Amino acid sequence: MSSIAVIGLGIMGLPMARNLVTAGHQVVGYNRSQDKIDALVEAGGTGAGSVAEAVADVDIVITMVPDSPDVEDVVSGDDGVFAHAKQGTLWIDASSIRPDVTRRLADAARDAGVRPLDAPVSGGEQGAIDGVLSIMVGGDADDFADAQDVLNVVGRTVVHVGPSGSGQTVKAANQLIVAVNIEVLGEAIAFLEAYGVDTDAALKVLGGGLAGSKVLDQKGQKMLDREFAPGFRLALHHKDMGIVTSAAREANVAIPLGALVAQLVAATVNQGDGGLDHSGLFKQVLQLSGRDAGTSAETTA
Structure with missing residues (x-):
């Protein structure tokens, strides 16, 4: 089982994190509002006080935030994912953002020793709750293979669609x-x-x-x-x-x-x-x- 950080515990991120906990993964979550973190803790996960704390010692980071600037804020800078994740960490961005931003951030991730996958989802809140999302994944095929066990927990239709940016x-x-x-x-x-x-x-x-x-x-x-x-x-x-x-x-x-x-x-x-x-x-x-x-x-x- 993997250790996973979920950044963004909103309508989609929280039920995805809960399903990962139920499947036996060690899940730590971070959200700007404490009540969402508390909900994950109640479900059996753990909470973090910052992005840096959440990602420091995990195998996989999943980001699920609203828009391109939000993803950039989470992964970049002194307190971001790229600065604090271990070398070789898988970064799965489940947000829906601009393909060109995804490609640029994927290049930055690789420079930082992080393996990027863009994996936006479809199926809405109920699909996230039921773990039956459709997930379209862009990135390296070997990285996709390494992420499949985790993605299969939250999705029913999980397909690799090409290089970075293709998922978006x-x-x-x-x-x-x-x-x-x-x-x-x-x-x-x-x-x-x-x-x-x-x-x-x-x-x-x-x-x-x-x-x-x-x-x-x-x-x-x-x-x-x-x-x-x-x-x-x-x-x-x-x-x-x-x-x-x-x-x-x-x-x-x-x-x-x-x-x-x-x-x-x-x-x-x-x-x-x-x-x-x-x-x-x-x-x-x-x-x-x-x-x-x-x-x-x-x-x-």
């Missing part, structure tokens, strides 16, 4: 697909409600056909219930849509539908709903349709 590129594509699916699912539900259809029955039959998807399975009921407690916050999906639109522009790839959905996500966040689950994009659909976002719409047909 695949995650950007994932976020593009998910955002477009959430938007069109919201439009379909608004359409069904406007015609007074039994929406529970409608989603059941749609889910069994070609329109079925994990987005429909996981987000459809949240939209019907107008229940948008965050499993993955809209503010973070807004960040991710910025990553994919920027990367697509750099590669001269047209993503017209993605660009439109990115603007709808941005508008929803700018209206104060960034803390909602990304299924809360449905609120924007309802607003554009002149419908009440608080309750299911009455038949107007």
